[in-house]
Amino acid sequence: MRHASSGLPTPAARPPRLLNALLAAVLLAASAAHAATWGPFNAEFPAAADGLVKKAPAGVTLTAQRVAIGGWFKPSEVARGTALLAGADGIGYLCSVDGTLAFCGAGAPVRSGVPLPAGAWTHVAASRDGRHVVLYANGREVARQEVQGGAAAAAQIAIAPRTGTDAAFAGRVAGLTLGDDAQAVARLAATPPNEGMIVFENGSPHWPLQTRQMAGQLAPQDAWTLPHSATPPSQPVAVPAYAGPALEPRGANEWTIRAWTLQSADQAPGSAQQIASGGYDASRWYKATVPGTVLTTLVDRGVYPSPAYGLDNLAIPESLSRQDWWYRTSFTLPRGHRPGRHLFVTFKGINYASEIWVNGRRAGTTRGAFVRGSVDLGPYLNPTGENVIAVKVSPPPHPGIAHEESVAAGVGENGGVQAQDGPTFIATEGWDWIPSVRDRNTGLWQDVVLRSTGDVRVGDAHVITALADDHHEADVGIEVPVTNLSNKTVRATVRATIRDRAGSMRAIVVSRTLDVAPGTHTVRFASNDFAALKVKQPRLWWPNGYGKPELHDLDVDVLQGAALSDHARTAFGIRSVTYELSLVDRTGHLRRVEADFTRAHALGVRITDARHEALRKVAGNQWATGLRAEAEGTAAIRELADAGSLAPHLVIKVNGVRIAARGGNWGMDDFMKRVDRARLEPYFRLHRDAHVNIIRNWVGQNTEETFFELADEYGLMVLNDFWASTQDYNIEPQDVDLFMANAVDVVRRFRNHPSIVAWFGRNEGVPQPALNEKLEALIYAEDGTRWYTGSSNRVNLQNSGPYDYQPPETYFTTHGKGFAVEVGTPSFPTREAFEAAVPASERWPLGDTAAYHDWHPSGNGRVEPFMKALERKYGAPASLADFERKAQLMNYESHRAIFEGMNAGLWRENSGRMLWMTQPAWPSTMWQILSHDYDTHAAYYGTKHASEPVHVQMNLPDHAVDVINNPTAPLDKARVAFEAWTVDGRLAGRGAATVSVPGVATSGPIDLGIAPLLAREGLLVVKLTLTDGAGRTLSDNVYWPSTSPERQRGLDTLAGVPVTVRASARTEGTARKVDVTLTNPSRVPVLNTKLTLLDAAGARVLPVYWSDNYVALMPGESRTVSAEFTGATGALKVAVRAWNGPEQAVAVDAAQP
Incomplete structure (x- = not known):
């Protein structure tokens, strides 16, 4: 609060004196009735802590014209560099510079040279009157300096703020007071704090318990709010x-x-x-x-x-x-x-x-x-x-x-x-x-x-693989539970046989003969005892895009004499998974390490501590897992350099290679749990073809054999949840013993699947301690090779969201930083998929039936921002066809931007980004990149292009070009080029550059001059092309940037172009393929050319796997795309429509010999 009286008078230059006397004198004229004081505040800050912010009392503000701040500080360690202690922007901060007291934020730091020793209390204070800053230590003036005047006001105080670039204060603060009442500040200098009597607020609090919940619909909703349709319910149809x-x-x-x-x-x-x-x-x-x-x-x-x-x-x-x-x-x-x-x-x-x-x-x-x-x-x-x-x-x-x-x-x-x-x-x-x-x-x-079975029964075998750094050798360990069902000891032979599915490896056979007493026992096979289990030149399981997901089968036979008592088979993959994480150690420091849980398991130590008390808030409003003392100094962790903006976020490494985790969430594979392989496999194939490499088993709703088997086969890493949802929102599971009985069985049953890379205890929150600690102990005991974390977000991960439409450039600048497990945006399906799920009477305008199919009028996925952006860019839709045409252009742009935004900051500030969602549980109009009936809309192809192994992209908002090289092989002397066209068909500019990019890296921004061209023209169609030294195209992508959303309407002035289409069929093994050549005969670009394969009756052929779709064609350009499918017989047609092209259907030529 500002006063009518003048600011603090400047103390005359004289020898040091007691602070309380000085401040009492300078404020002698101030009326106590006008005094404004904040505090006192007491807080402690481990090195990894976040700062605290305290708001002023109602109606109170302070300015640089009249302010005093002081308190007791006890560093736990001497900070190197500049560490802010307390203060406010516009007023300034008490700070330390290389461990000595100073004042920052009023021009050059006011330095005192007085040390702030670790482990000792020092009272420090400063006064500012608009002309001078005066510093005090233990009640005596130690520095003064003229400063620039200022009238900035502060309504909050920051204590031990973290700037992200400088050092940070670690230690305790007591009696911190800020105000225009010097006496209130001064009185604290005379009495050192009694720590035993003070409750310190922690800048690094531990994870909280659940304090609230909701119970859903408490009574049937009013009839007038139920969805209505002019079409009566369908008649049942038996199969x-x-x-x-x-x-x-x-x-x-x-x-x-x-x-x-x-x-x-x-x-x-x-x-x-x-x-x-x-x-x-x-x-x-x-x-x-x-x-x-x-x-x-x-x-x-x-x-x-x-x-x-x-x-x-x-x-x-x-x-x-x-x-x-x-x-x-x-x-x-x-x-x-x-x-x-x-x-x-x-x-x-x-x-x-x-x-x-x-x-x-x-x-x-x-x-x-x-x-x-x-x-x-x-x-x-x-x-x-x-x-x-x-x-x-x-x-x-x-x-x-x-x-x-x-x-x-x-x-x-x-x-x-x-x-x-x-x-x-x-x-x-x-x-x-x-x-x-x-x-x-x-x-x-x-x-x-x-x-x-006979008397000896096989349980769930456990296979653990440990990979040498050079990949030339792998140790395979096998543990087989066997149960003697009889009441007497039985002589039995346990035989384990390993074969690779590629058929290139000679079978490995190891066995043990032993006396098995009644009950359950574990038979172990290790490479120390069986040299054959040191596998030379192993075929490795890799995530999609980094290599083949090679699989092996383990057959376990138990023989009593020559008779087979029991047999079991399990699949596994030879691979290593390690994790780059920032963990809080026992001293409160945040340490960047690479955690190897497989090695820790072999050493008998645990690395991470997922208890509520061990999860700590750290700088930047982030949270980090605890590092257990028993792992420090062991080979289970490897110290890494500071991760900078990436800390404290997860990085997944498979076989020693950093994996840029791109993918999405599976809420449920099918809402009726029809989960046979024939139904699910097309979804996995589509995910693989979209170049994604990670999916999430959200709240464990997809926990079945087929899900994990297909994830293994298609190279999709899995983040696997258990069955609890959002903290402080959903009710927590009430029967912990029941929950754990299911969890134990699930871990034993599925732990050999190489696709599983992490276990999450709960969706968006940590389970209650009684459950969380048991889950952590379970993973250590029954798995031992993977990271367990209580929460699917925030703890070493980004917070969830957003879920509604956001401007594409914000995915580069704001949203989804670090490792983001849930980032969503509306994703309307193809017109054909929508019409297949919605009766004709309800298709336009979008109403209750669309809302029932998740076109949300409210909530996380509210469509209002999407609709407003669509109308602003392209005008109000006049029909379903017009709406879908415009929605697909936005789908392509927004989904591509989500992953290109991740690419732009890859390894500097981003390591993973996952869509909410990729998999539709039913015919939904929201979020997913494909339809429940396997159709694929523009969001799918935007994702596919942005996630391709080698990718050239245009960053936002600066329109620089970036080359992303995901594979381990370097990209040497490639050529990146662009052509920019106006909507009237004029070539506005072109440019090129040579670029080399190491493996698993990005080029960084390359300025090819696109931004000034765009500023001149206002709207462009830009094609980027990346070619190798031999001129082969590695990646090409087309963009339609504009200087404002409204300028996008210029796309409607693109001349209508009937694209020339030729289609021919061929057969490869059991699959049929159709090759479609598209030619743009005009001098203007054609955008979003959509291809749909139709059978003889005019119905869509599904599933169909297009090499590309929603294709852009530059003037005079021809492109050939292919479709692979099975099952459809007879004559075929390809239906074609484009942003600026009429709908047409072309017959597919007969199969070529």
Whole structure:
């Protein structure tokens, strides 16, 4: 607060004197009634801490014309360089320069030369009156200096601020006071602080506990807010049920149970004992789809329409999630099962709880969606006749109340009370990318398998690979749990055989013969004992874009004499994963290290400490994991140079190579959990072809074998969540023991998958301590090779978001810095995909049905910024076709910018960026880069181009050119060139430069003169081309920059061009391909040329894998793109449309010989 009286008088030059006397004198004329004081503040700052900011009392401000600041400081170490102690911009700061007291922020530092010794309290103060700064130490004047006058006002004080470039104060501060009342400041100099009586606020607080939560929809929403459609619900359509044998062989001594029936418990007469007995009449039950959920069966049998179309989900009752269900099967014993052997039935996934009955007797239970349930059928079997298994399945106990998205109702909450039931599919209560799934994914959603074994049974083998730095050798360690099911010791041989899937490696066979006592024991194979496990010249698993994702199979056989007791197979990859992290050590310092958890496991030490108390806030409002003392000084960590702007963020290294992590989140592979390989594999192929290399198993909703197998095969790293969501928003899981039982099984089951590179305890927050600490201990004990962190964001990672539309240049300057796990923007699908999911009556204008399919009027993904930007750039859309045309241009630009913005700061300030989302759980209009039906829109190709291994790009907002070289091989003497065209077809300019880029690096900005051309023209179409020394094109990309959003409207003045199209078909093995040559016959550019492959009936061929799409063609340019597909027969056509080209369809020539 400023006063009418004059500022502080300048003290006359005289010998040092007591500060309190001086300040009392200079303010003698000031009325105590007008005094303004902030403080006192008491705080402590470990070296890694962030600073604190304290706001002034209401109505109080201070200015450089009249201010005094002082307090006690006890450094824990002497800071080198300039460290700010306390103050405010515009007024100045108490500071230290190389460990001596000074005043900064009023021109050149006012230096005292008085040391601030570590471990000792020193009272320091300064007064400023607009003309002079006077410094005091322990009550005596130690420096004064004339300074420039100023009238800046301060309404907050910064204590130990971190500037990011200079040193930082570490230690304690007591009694810090700032004000225009000198006496209030002075009084503190006389009495040193009594530390035992002071509670110090910590500038590096530990991670907080959850303090609030929401419960979702508490009551059914008002009827007027429900979505409405002029089109009635569709009629159900049944599909043929499985009609094969009950048991389907899946390998030696193993069978899948395929023939099941289903009925709701209230419609299944009789007791559980009767239902599970032979002779029970289940003829009126539904033939069940297994694996599959209850809803999948009811849709497949024609009871309900597909919930994916229009508003048909509203025609399916919520009661499906509020009742129990019976699954039933019967079979005779398989031929391969011999008397005297054990026969186990294993349920690989039941949601949520089950009672398992066999031949009229209760045989077991399961609880939790992700734990396997296994029962030895021996005591229950009928060896000569029919055997019945009946399973009573219960949905999650807290299904919540559905929120139905509409324009009036908005997006609603993300989840609700069902979150407390984790481990389950908590998203099925409804999220902002998925509606409420009516059965909450209840059912036998994974395979049910019979397995015949002898007395010694194999458990989940564990394979650990350690790779030499030069990649010439790998140590393979194997641990095999074996269980003796008998009551006597058994002599057995455990044999492990390793083969590579490429077939180029001679099989490695190792074995041990031992006496196995009753119970479970671990058999270990190590390279110290078996030289063959030192694999020479191993074929390595690499992430997509860095090499082939080579896989190996481990077959474990247990023999009793010559007889096979049991067999198991697991896949693994030979690879190393290490992590660059900034960790807080026991002294409070932030240390940049490379953490090798595999080596730590071998040494018997833990590296990171993920407890709440060990997670500390650090400079820049970031958070960092703790470094355990036991790892310091060991080979498990390697000290790195300061990471600068990249700290404290994660860098993933695979096989010693930094991986630029580009990819996206999978909220759920399919909202009805139809997760067979045939359905899921096209999604993985599309991700691989888009050049992404990392995906996230969000909240563990995709935890099944097919997901990880395909991630392995397609080279997609996986960040794997457990089943808890957002802190201080979603309810925490209530049954920790249940959660851990599921988690233990999941880790043991999937730990060999090379795709998994990290475990996250919770989405956007740390689990409650009772759960978090058990999860961390579990990963150390049962995995030991990967990083566990409690949170999917903030801790060594960037915060989440944004999720709505942002100007493309902000992805270079502001958003997604460091390692960002969730960055989203609207992503409207192709017109064809939208029309396939939405009835004609509801397509335009976009209304309730679009909102139901996630075109959000509110919430994180609110579309208002997108629509405003679209109208500002291209004008208000007049129809669905016009809207989709404009939306695709924005999709391409924004998604490309997200990853090019990461590229521009790669390794300097960025190491990973992941879209929210890449995978659609259902026909959604929001976020993902492809459609639920496998169609691909412009967002996909913008992502694909920006993520290509070698890439040339135009940075924003400066329009410099950058070359990104992701592979390890250097790029030598490449040529980067541009051509810039006006919308009327005039070549505005061109330029070129020669560039060399090391491997896994970027060129940095190259000024080719595009910016002045753009300033002159206002709007350009710019093509960048990167070629190697032989003239081969390595990368080309087209941009349409303008000097303002409104200038983008000039793109509508591009002359309409009917692109010349030639298409021919050919066959390669089992795949068919169509090559399409596009030619621009005009003298103006053509943008966003969209190709769609159609069958003889005019329907889209899906999935189809285009080498490129939404193609830009410069004047006179021809380009050939190809499409690969299977299944479609007969005549084909290619439909073509462009930003400035009419729609047309061209017949595909017959296959060439």
